[in-house]
Amino acid sequence: MKSGIVSYGAYIPRYRIRPKDIGVVWGADGEAMGRGLNIRAKSVPGPDEDVITISVEAARACMAKVDLDPTEIGAIYVGSESHPYAVKPTATIVAEAISSAPVLTAADFEFACKAGTAAIQTTMGLTLSKMMKYGLAIGSDTSQGAPGDALEYSASAGGAAFLIGVDHVAAEIAHTVSFTTDTPDFWRREGQRYPSHGGRFTGEPAYFKHVLNCAQLLFKRAGTTAEDYDHAVFHQPNGKFPVRAAKQLGFKEGQIDTGLCVREIGNTYSGAIMVGLCAILDEADPGDRIFAVGYGSGAGSDGFDLTVTEEIRKIRRDATPSIKEMIADSVFLDYATYAKYRGKILMREA
Amino acid sequence: MSLAIPRFWREIQSRYNLIGTKCGNCGKVDFPPRAVCPVCGRKSIGKMQRFQLGGKGSVVTYTVIHDAPAQFEMQKPYVMAIIEMDEGVRLTSQLIDVKPEDVRIGMKVQASFRKLGQDGDAGVIHYGYKFRPAG
Numbered sequence: 023m024k025s026g027i028v029s030y031g032a033y034i035p036r037y038r039i040r041p042k043d044i045g046v047v048w049g050a051d052g053e054a055m056g057r058g059l060n061i062r063a064k065s066v067p068g069p070d071e072d073v074i075t076i077s078v079e080a081a082r083a084c085m086a087k088v089d090l091d092p093t094e095i096g097a098i099y100v101g102s103e104s105h106p107y108a109v110k111p112t113a114t115i116v117a118e119a120i121s122s123a124p125v126l127t128a129a130d131f132e133f134a135c136k137a138g139t140a141a142i143q144t145t146m147g148l149t150l151s152k153m154m155k156y157g158l159a160i161g162s163d164t165s166q167g168a169p170g171d172a173l174e175y176s177a178s179a180g181g182a183a184f185l186i187g188v189d190h191v192a193a194e195i196a197h198t199v200s201f202t203t204d205t206p207d208f209w210r211r212e213g214q215r216y217p218s219h220g221g222r223f224t225g226e227p228a229y230f231k232h233v234l235n236c237a238q239l240l241f242k243r244a245g246t247t248a249e250d251y252d253h254a255v256f257h258q259p260n261g262k263f264p265v266r267a268a269k270q271l272g273f274k275e276g277q278i279d280t281g282l283c284v285r286e287i288g289n290t291y292s293g294a295i296m297v298g299l300c301a302i303l304d305e306a307d308p309g310d311r312i313f314a315v316g317y318g319s320g321a322g323s324d325g326f327d328l329t330v331t332e333e334i335r336k337i338r339r340d341a342t343p344s345i346k347e348m349i350a351d352s353v354f355l356d357y358a359t360y361a362k363y364r365g366k367i368l369m370r371e372a
Numbered sequence: 373m374s375l376a377i378p379r380f381w382r383e384i385q386s387r388y389n390l391i392g393t394k395c396g397n398c399g400k401v402d403f404p405p406r407a408v409c410p411v412c413g414r415k416s417i418g419k420m421q422r423f424q425l426g427g428k429g430s431v432v433t434y435t436v437i438h439d440a441p442a443q444f445e446m447q448k449p450y451v452m453a454i455i456e457m458d459e460g461v462r463l464t465s466q467l468i469d470v471k472p473e474d475v476r477i478g479m480k481v482q483a484s485f486r487k488l489g490q491d492g493d494a495g496v497i498h499y500g501y502k503f504r505p506a507g
């Protein structure tokens with residue numbers, strides 16, 4: 023018996039801003055910045071969108087693809103580093119909004135950008151052990167970089183939801199493995215509005231060390247090499263890191279192209295690898311093998327070896343817009359409107 | 373504590389999931405939910421069933437709000453519309469993801485989940501339906 027993805031859904035806000043339009047405000051060459059990061063635009067949530075609304079839309083898109091009684095979901099976990107409430111779980115609102123409440127367990131997860139994949143692993147355990155039939159794992163963020171900071175060019179918004187179970191599995195997860203250390207590469211203290219990061223320290227000792235070690239462990243566990251996979255997807259804080267990591271692991275450009283959404287929507291943090299995985303599932307055929315390794319600062323990586331099954335043809339993949347369609351459905355903002363929407367302008371108390 | 377919390381909490385099912393009622397006597401659908409059917413009156417007592425609207429409808433009429441209350445300053449100008457749901461009931465809601473000049477009477481719309489407002493920076497956040505052009 024194997025646990026895996028029964029259904030999936032994602033949500034990407036429509037608004038976008040280009041690196042050029044951010045750079046011009048801060049006297050920086052935004053176009054060069056965008057080229058360096060391999061990011062053409064990043065998604066921006068509307069003034070009435072947050073991690074809760076994005077999580078609900080992703081969860082509803084996930085449920086729209088299957089005929090399944092939402093009360094069969096025994097657990098909902100939402101991974102994010104931008105939950106609207108410090109205390110009051112996002113997961114409770116998602117549960118109510120997809121009519122799964124009240125007989126289920128729910129909680130919010132936090133592990134920088136890999137809280138969503140941690141939720142997948144948790145629901146795998148709960149369904150494999152038969153404690154419940156289905157679990158819903160969500161990764162979603164509306165991350166902010168401090169104005170003018172390098173992160174402002176990439177920090178974006180989006181999320182994805184995966185229904186995990188052992189029946190009607192559309193993508194089996196044969197292996198999962200994690201690699202975790204205490205590495206202070208990126209953090210946000212309680213009450214601080216913007217995160218802090220260790221600059222160049224976020225590269226080698228953080229992203230690459232964890233992603234590459236986790237990937238090698240996963241190859242070993244699965245008895246595979248890069249050639250055995252049709253698709254590979256990695257955490258994508260920018261469009262450069264995952265490409266370099268993939269190359270070092272032996273993957274070719276064609277294997278990582280479909281899931282590399284960061285180039286068009288920026289870094290959706292907890293949503294990043296999950297949205298990328300959704301983009302792959304949008305197009306995958308039965309038998310396709312997918313290699314997925316996430317990363318969360320602090321730091322750790324979760325790796326997954328997936329195989330798409332015949333069930334992928336039975337779920338209604340066209341019930342909701344595909345990732346490609348959501349990426350294409352965009353409205354570009356200038357910096358002033360972006361700053362207004364993101365609450366960067368000090369307003370009079372409402 | 374804001375006085376609005378208990379009221380909003382009671383309406384969560386309607387606001388999140390468009391839960392209304394259907395009369396077991398004549399079949400009339402109501403939204404928001406009713407305890408008694410306005411057509412059948414006493415004959416409907418005990419026969420009112422929970423009924424979820426499908427979330428699809430069309431614009432009956434609309435207005436563009438330029439002078440917005442403080443909470444909506446970020447969104448102005450925005451569109452408020454009367455929407456006739458496919459089940460026949462009408463409701464009022466904000467239209468999103470569309471420019472005011474692109475709104476048309478008869479336009480097909482579908483429900484989405486958005487933030488409706490909040491009781492200040494420290495208060496409860498309210499969520500519920502808004503409508504966007506049907507894809």
Ligand SMILES: [Zn+2]
Nearest residue numbers: 395398409412
């Ligand atoms: Zn009646």
